[in-house]
Amino acid sequence: MPQSHAQLPVLKKRAEFLKAAQAKRVPAGSFLLQARKRPEGEADGVRVGFTCSKKVGNAVARNRAKRRLREIARLILPELGRDGWDYVLIGRREQTDTRNFEALQDDLRRALRKAHA
Template sequence: MTDAEKAATEHPGAAFSSCAVLRKRADFLRAARARRAPCPAFLLQARQRQPGEAVGIRVGFTCSKKVGNAVARNRAKRRLREIARLVLPEHGQPGWDYVLIGRRDDTATRDFAEMQQDLRRALRKIHGGRA
């Protein structure tokens, strides 16, 4: 096991050097009441935080039991985490919370490059073409 793998295992979210991971239910609920951008493989929810609330980009991931059993949900969340890791540092905006919600079948089967493009498009929609 490499040092990076150990760090990611010991500290979930360590792979997101520029993004913090949402963990509290209240943060997820606030994002659910804000902006939405549906994509074929996932739903993106985003909200701009109040000044002084937190710094940087924060991101959360969720998959309901509709996505499938635990193995299917974990696979879907791994794919969502990876597209967020690749896209958000460049296209996300500091001061925003993002939540990616997996969809049944589509999150696990959609082409990975297309999912990255979907996230970029969704971020442009959320930010009014500025992302």
């Protein structure tokens, strides 16, 4: 049963991001998706993390990009994310913060299909 308005658990520890970085990488055009199936018993549900390096731009651009990534994750992961998976969305310069919002959502849908294929 999808959790429609529930808050998705967010990755916060560096170690969690490093584990995801070793997993499947799926270029999604306006961002990069890293998807990792967790070993049994590590954590429940879908977890998500967000990152934007200084390459994305100044603090304003990075924060805008992260806000947009958080929003597409909130809308799409409860529906298409798989239980027992971690997802990290990585912002890209001049793409994540300027891309049409509908197209950004389509990018995540397409990336999730590729990651789970």
